[in-house]
Amino acid sequence: MGGPSRFSRRWVLVAAGSAALLGAGSASGLLPVGADVPAGDLRARVLSGHPPFTGLSHSTGRLGLPEIPQLRSTTALLTGTTTIRSYRAGPDRWRVDELTPAGERDTYHRDGVEYVWDFGADQLTTVSGSTPVRLPRPADLDPPELARRLVGMSRTDPVSVIPGRRVAGLAASGFRVTPADPDTTVARIDVWLDPESGLPLRVEVAGRADPGLPVLFTEFQEVSLTAPDERTLTPSVPPGAGSVTADAADLAGALRQLDAPAPPARLAGRALVPLEGALPGVGLYGSGVSGFALVPASRGIADRVIEGAAIAGGVDVEVPAGRAVRVSSPLLTVVARGGIRRGRVLLVGTVAPAVLEQAVRELPTRGRP
Amino acid sequence: MIGVELRLMLRRRRVWLCWTLLCALPTLVAILLAATRLTPPPGSGGAFLSAVVTNGQIFPAAALALVLPVFLPITVAIVSGEAIAGEATAGTLRYLLVRPVGRLRLLVAKLISVAVYVLLAVLLVTVVSYVVGVLAFGFGPAASLGGAGGIPSLSGATLTPADVALRTAVTVGYLALCMLALGAIGLFFSTLTDAPLAAALGVLAVVVASAALTPLDAASAIRDYLPTTHWLAWIDLYRDPILWTSVRQGFAVEAGFVVVAFGAAWANFATKDIAS
Amino acid sequence: MIIRTSGLTKRFGRVTAVDDVSLHVPEGVRFGLLGPNGSGKTTTVRMLLGLVHATAGEIEVLGEPMPRRAASVLPQVGALVEGPAAWGHLSGRANLRLLDAAGRGGRRRDRRRRVEDALERVGLGGVDRRPVRAYSLGMRQRLGIAAALLRGPRLLLLDEPTNGLDPRGIQEMRALLTELNLGGTTVVLSSHLLSEVEALCTQVGVMDSGRLVLDSPMDALRTPTGRILLTTPDPAAAVGLLDGRVLARAGDRLVVRGEDAASLNARLVAAGVRVSGLTAERRTLEQVVLELTGTGSDRVDPHTPVPVPGGTR
Numbered sequence: 001m002g003g004p005s006r007f008s009r010r011w012v013l014v015a016a017g018s019a020a021l022l023g024a025g026s027a028s029g030l031l032p033v034g035a036d037v038p039a040g041d042l043r044a045r046v047l048s049g050h051p052p053f054t055g056l057s058h059s060t061g062r063l064g065l066p067e068i069p070q071l072r073s074t075t076a077l078l079t080g081t082t083t084i085r086s087y088r089a090g091p092d093r094w095r096v097d098e099l100t101p102a103g104e105r106d107t108y109h110r111d112g113v114e115y116v117w118d119f120g121a122d123q124l125t126t127v128s129g130s131t132p133v134r135l136p137r138p139a140d141l142d143p144p145e146l147a148r149r150l151v152g153m154s155r156t157d158p159v160s161v162i163p164g165r166r167v168a169g170l171a172a173s174g175f176r177v178t179p180a181d182p183d184t185t186v187a188r189i190d191v192w193l194d195p196e197s198g199l200p201l202r203v204e205v206a207g208r209a210d211p212g213l214p215v216l217f218t219e220f221q222e223v224s225l226t227a228p229d230e231r232t233l234t235p236s237v238p239p240g241a242g243s244v245t246a247d248a249a250d251l252a253g254a255l256r257q258l259d260a261p262a263p264p265a266r267l268a269g270r271a272l273v274p275l276e277g278a279l280p281g282v283g284l285y286g287s288g289v290s291g292f293a294l295v296p297a298s299r300g301i302a303d304r305v306i307e308g309a310a311i312a313g314g315v316d317v318e319v320p321a322g323r324a325v326r327v328s329s330p331l332l333t334v335v336a337r338g339g340i341r342r343g344r345v346l347l348v349g350t351v352a353p354a355v356l357e358q359a360v361r362e363l364p365t366r367g368r369p
Numbered sequence: 370m371i372g373v374e375l376r377l378m379l380r381r382r383r384v385w386l387c388w389t390l391l392c393a394l395p396t397l398v399a400i401l402l403a404a405t406r407l408t409p410p411p412g413s414g415g416a417f418l419s420a421v422v423t424n425g426q427i428f429p430a431a432a433l434a435l436v437l438p439v440f441l442p443i444t445v446a447i448v449s450g451e452a453i454a455g456e457a458t459a460g461t462l463r464y465l466l467v468r469p470v471g472r473l474r475l476l477v478a479k480l481i482s483v484a485v486y487v488l489l490a491v492l493l494v495t496v497v498s499y500v501v502g503v504l505a506f507g508f509g510p511a512a513s514l515g516g517a518g519g520i521p522s523l524s525g526a527t528l529t530p531a532d533v534a535l536r537t538a539v540t541v542g543y544l545a546l547c548m549l550a551l552g553a554i555g556l557f558f559s560t561l562t563d564a565p566l567a568a569a570l571g572v573l574a575v576v577v578a579s580a581a582l583t584p585l586d587a588a589s590a591i592r593d594y595l596p597t598t599h600w601l602a603w604i605d606l607y608r609d610p611i612l613w614t615s616v617r618q619g620f621a622v623e624a625g626f627v628v629v630a631f632g633a634a635w636a637n638f639a640t641k642d643i644a645s
Numbered sequence: 646m647i648i649r650t651s652g653l654t655k656r657f658g659r660v661t662a663v664d665d666v667s668l669h670v671p672e673g674v675r676f677g678l679l680g681p682n683g684s685g686k687t688t689t690v691r692m693l694l695g696l697v698h699a700t701a702g703e704i705e706v707l708g709e710p711m712p713r714r715a716a717s718v719l720p721q722v723g724a725l726v727e728g729p730a731a732w733g734h735l736s737g738r739a740n741l742r743l744l745d746a747a748g749r750g751g752r753r754r755d756r757r758r759r760v761e762d763a764l765e766r767v768g769l770g771g772v773d774r775r776p777v778r779a780y781s782l783g784m785r786q787r788l789g790i791a792a793a794l795l796r797g798p799r800l801l802l803l804d805e806p807t808n809g810l811d812p813r814g815i816q817e818m819r820a821l822l823t824e825l826n827l828g829g830t831t832v833v834l835s836s837h838l839l840s841e842v843e844a845l846c847t848q849v850g851v852m853d854s855g856r857l858v859l860d861s862p863m864d865a866l867r868t869p870t871g872r873i874l875l876t877t878p879d880p881a882a883a884v885g886l887l888d889g890r891v892l893a894r895a896g897d898r899l900v901v902r903g904e905d906a907a908s909l910n911a912r913l914v915a916a917g918v919r920v921s922g923l924t925a926e927r928r929t930l931e932q933v934v935l936e937l938t939g940t941g942s943d944r945v946d947p948h949t950p951v952p953v954p955g956g957t958r
Contacts, residue, residue: 010636017632021625025594056614085612097524097608101601102416102434104523104608117525122420124525222614232610238521240423240509373747377732460730464792467694467726468748469719642657643696 034164034173037195042175043159045198046151046191050091050144053199055168055223057084059141062215063329066308070301074135078216078332086142087228095233096139107139108235114248115235123242124235130248132275133282133293143218147191147200153288154179154189162190167201168220170194183352184290185331187211197225207330215330256280259342260296261364267294268359285349285359292349292356294363297336302344305336317357321365328353335360370470374478375485378448384486387444391490392497394440395432399498403505416604421502424509426520428502429495429537430607433544436494437600442576445548448486449555450568452479453638457563457645472639476556480631483552488545495541522609536611540603543616547600550623551576553630554596560638563645593618596626646705647672647800647831648693653702655688662688664855666702670833670848675826677842678835679934680852686835687727689852690804694724707800720750723798725806729789733778737769737788740777744792763791768817782809790818794825801825803834807841819845843930853938867927873906875899875913876922883918900926 061078068075076082085104088094097106103119114127140146154177162174172192179186188211190204201223204214237243263283265272270285270292281296297305308314309325317324322339335347335356343365347356378384399421402408408419417431453476456462465475509520519527528536554575558568579597582588592598599619605612648670655663663685670676680686691697693704695712704711706718731740741760746753764770767787777785786809793801801822807815822845826832836842842849849866851859859866872892877883880897893900903909906925913920 010639014629014632014636018629021629022594025621025625056612085608099605099608099612102604106524119523119525120419122423236526238525238527241521241525370747373743376743377735380734382734459732460728461732463691463694463696463726464724464730464744465747466696467719467722467724468744469695469715470747471716640698642698643691 031166032171033166034171034192034195036161036164037173037175039159039161039175042173042191042193042195043151043155043177045195046147046193046200047155049198050088051197051199051225052089052227053144053197053223053225054087054228055085055142055220057086057142057218057220057223058082059084059138059146059218060216062213063331064312065329065332065334066305066312066314066327068301068304068308070304071135074137077136077138077141082138082141084138084142084218086139086145087232088144089227089233093233094139095228095235096142098138105138106235107137108233109139110233117235121242122240123244124237126243126245127248128245131252131279133279133284133295134248141218143200143203143220146218147193147203150189150203150205150289151177151191153291155288156180157288165192165202167192168223170201170223172201179289181288181290183355184288185209185333185350185352186289189289190214194225199223199225205331209330213330252279255282255296258296258298258344260345261342263294264362264364267362268355270355281345286351290349290351292333292347292351292359294359295346295348297338297344297346299338299344302336302338302346305334305346306338309336317360319361319365324360326353326357337363340365370474370478371481374482378482378486383451384448387448388490388493391436391440391444391494395428395435395494395498396501398432398435399428399501399505416601417607420521422506424520425502425504425506426499426509426533428506429498430540430604432494432498432502433491433540434601434604437544438580441490441494441544441548442551443573444490445483445487445551446555446569446572446576447565449483449552450559450570450572451565452483452556453559453634454563454565454568455559457643458565460645462645463643466643473635476560476631476634476638479556479559480549480553480627483556484545484549487548487552488541491541491544491548495537523604523607524609526609528607528609536606539616540606543603543606543620544600546620546623546627547596550596550626550630553627553634557630557634557637560634560641594622596623599623646670647707648833649705650689650693651703653689653692653704654700655685655692655697656700661855663692663699666852666855666857668850668857668860670831672831673826673829674831674848675822675846676831676833677846677849678833678852679839679842679849679930680835680837681938682837683854684852684938685855686837686852687804690724690726690802690833690835693802694719694722694726696726720748720796721799722802723793723796723800724802724804725789725793726802726804728805728808729785729792731777731785731788731792734776736774737772737777737780737784737791738764738774740788741792741795745795750796759795763794766794766821767791768814783811783814786810787814790821799830801830801832801834803832805836806834807836807838815841839931839934849930851934851937858937859933863930866930866933869904870926870928871902871904872926873901873903873909874922874924874926875901875909875920877913877918877920879918882916883913886913886916886918897921 058081060081063078065075065079083099085097085099093110095106095108097104106117108115116125116127157177157179160176162176164171164173173195174190174192177189185207187206187208191200192202193200202219204217206214260281263272267285273284283294285292306323306325309327312327314325314327317326317335319337322337324335324337327334331350333349333351333353333356337360338344347359349356402422406422408422416434417427421428421431519529520533522528551572555568555572558571562568576597579595582595583592583598599622602615602619605615646669648668650666650668653663653666666689678686688697692699693706695715707721709718711718738760741763742756745756745759764772767790769787769791790806807818810818822832846863848862850857876898878897880894880899883899884891884894887901890902891899892902904925906923910920910923
């Protein structure tokens with residue numbers, strides 16, 4: 001009869017078929033990767049161009065920051081995975097959608113004006129003006145944008161070639177920036193780009209705490225090097241939806257209400273970076289990837305961070321007045337000071353904890369220096 | 370045999386009961402929403418549910434999102450788990466096989482009848498919820514406001530009725546394929562046991578296990594190959610422009626599941642001893 | 646030979662259900678497969694039909710190997726395996742129509758006629774539209790046999806065909822099977838009822854714990870026992886005349902040693918002894934089966950056992 005042998009032959013056939021399907025699903029591992037290109041050339045390509053593209057990327061952060069309700073959308077970017085759909089025709093004409101399972105939040109940028117469509121709120125917001133400092137948003141995290149920003153901040157740091165890989169069906173060549181500053185938390189910035197167009201396809205950032213594990217990485221799932229059409233870049237308000245306008249300077253107004261003192265000229269040995277268009281009480285210190293920001297905080301935010309810090313493994317910092325805590329994530333260090341009227345601040349940066357602790361101690365404890 | 374199988378399915382009371390229940394849940398939700406006007410706040414609740422009150426034409430999408438996670442898989446598990454095991458329990462399996470009906474032909478007929486079941490289930494939910502949605506919430510803003518019978522996409526741009534029809538058709542096809550993948554798994558389980566209930570529970574176990582693994586970071590290596598991962602990809606069809614990436618991926622994975630599960634069913638059933 | 650198996654063996658795990666069975670059923674016979682429950686009859690029938698795959702051995706049905714040629718063999722075989730089965734939510738008529746439509750062969754136009762013929766033959770011609778789940782056991786049994794007859798088979802394989810039938814039904818079924826057999830259909834039935842097989846079959850096989858212990862024509866089994874049963878109104882005269890040859894006496898009935906009933910009759914009549922009944926005793930099927938499968942029996946035979954004639958397999 002040969003029953004048993006026929007039995008096993010059929011199963012072997014099915015197993016082979018399944019393996020073939022799985023192989024087809026992960027066959028990209030066998031396709032050619034990008035060739036080695038001198039790292040300096042690659043860095044120059046990243047910085048030089050804004051090739052138009054349309055693409056879908058996933059950005060993942062593993063920073064482990066405390067939850068702050070007022071800043072949830074920002075912390076979500078740095079502690080979870082965000083799906084980003086980008087359409088970029090040029091530096092001043094683009095649209096970036098943050099895709100959620102049952103909706104999306106689209107940012108359109110045209111001629112200096114931004115429009116934000118929020119499906120959940122059923123509303124289009126027109127934002128005019130801009131600020132020199134703002135919170136990170138999904139549009140900062142697609143691979144080309146993040147690569148340009150990080151590589152731009154580390155122009156003088158040494159670069160080296162790393163093996164190419166395959167990203168979104170393209171052969172990508174890679175290079176690594178290793179920041180030289182001993183005070184930064186950034187161990188390496190790896191960028192893979194399409195050597196032909198210069199479009200970055202994948203970016204990985206690892207902290208010094210564990211240089212092997214990327215704590216922030218973003219990669220295209222799918223990308224096409226064609227410019228998006230005009231219709232896609234035009235925001236539209238569906239009938240029945242709301243339409244409002246906002247001014248980016250509103251943020252300045254909110255900050256002004258805190259009546260925070262002006263930032264000191266030096267903090268922790270770093271000079272204040274001059275900014276265009278002042279935001280009251282806000283200061284940027286240091287350069288490159290070893291910088292930090294000083295931001296006045298409302299009582300709610302400061303207290304919340306101090307409370308949340310305990311859960312996130314924060315430590316108390318001894319300060320002359322009030323109360324301060326520090327939270328260290330693999331990449332970002334955050335110090336919050338509370339308990340002083342008009343003196344509540346957040347210090348955030350990619351610098352070693354000791355630098356921010358020193359900075360918070362140097363801060364004036366009274367409203368005016 | 371295929372015609373016989375379809376006639377058998379269409380004359381089962383259980384199948385009609387499943388269809389009725391599938392249509393009843395969205396109808397109930399529509400009635401409650403219409404009566405109370407209490408929609409879930411934007412961003413929470415089922416997909417599209419916050420938008421249906423202003424435009425009844427979105428209700429089919431909301432209804433599909435409602436039945437997809439639990440209800441639809443349960444009915445697919447019941448119907449597909451019964452495929453072979455039900456015939457074995459009733460004893461009709463041996464009479465079909467000595468009629469003779471080839472074993473492969475019997476499996477193909479069963480798979481086709483499951484496919485017809487899921488397609489009709491998804492289609493019925495869509496059609497019924499469209500009618501219910503329009504009756505309860507109307508056609509949306511009048512043409513004078515620029516509504517003109519269309520619905521807003523997730524990206525804000527208004528979709529024309531033709532556009533909506535196309536996207537809905539693709540959605541129905543895609544969801545039917547997702548459910549067919551589950552049905553093929555059910556068919557395989559159904560050849561392993563003579564108890565239809567055991568096969569149905571096996572399918573539900575697969576659904577639950579897959580849904581439990583999907584959000585785990587540790588399972589990210591296999592996530593793309595889990596059946597439930599791609600179930601919500603059809604929502605991308607309501608973006609503008611349509612985002613095909615995950616739908617295409619989902620299509621490939623679910624079709625792969627159909628092929629592999631059917632192959633396994635065949636490998637097991639072709640030489641199985643029929644002792645019932 | 647319409648069925649020929651050689652060395653047919655089926656093991657389920659460590660249990661051997663059928664052990665080295667070599668069965669031969671000639672065309673045109675009514676074959677009865679006897680054996681107690683669990684003796685491997687049903688498994689053998691399932692293997693003949695390709696439902697269960699043999700562990701070892703060869704099967705030929707209608708001259709073709711099974712289960713390889715099932716597609717050409719089975720359309721000529723009607724079967725009833727371990728009781729009838731039907732889709733309970735449909736009527737008997739709808740069941741037969743669907744079953745007819747499920748396989749190949751037979752023109753669609755003739756389907757209604759085929760179904761009505763089969764129902765007519767088993768006495769369900771006037772059955773109404775109620776679903777099968779409302780049928781009595783006997784009606785289901787008739788429906789199962791109708792399904793087996795649907796395609797006008799050359800070979801009928803029936804497992805316990807009279808289950809659930811009342812005495813009239815059993816009588817009808819016997820008549821039906823005999824009639825079909827006279828029309829050229831080979832009938833194979835398995836049963837644990839001796840009377841059933843004895844009343845209907847021309848050839849018999851006996852299975853016991855997986856082995857075929859007997860496969861023989863009925864006539865060959867029923868050999869004379871060397872005793873003659875005599876009924877006479879003058880028992881005392883007969884005993885006197887036959888002297889030492891009388892083995893037993895009960896009222897007017899005598900058991901006489903000897904094989905030639907005719908010469909005994911002549912002798913009695915010549916001596917003036919009246920004879921009201923005289924038969925050469927033959928072995929009953931029951932006796933044969935009990936001898937072969939004796940271990941399971943708790944009965945004590947009143948007669949001294951007769952040696953099993955040679956030639957049993």
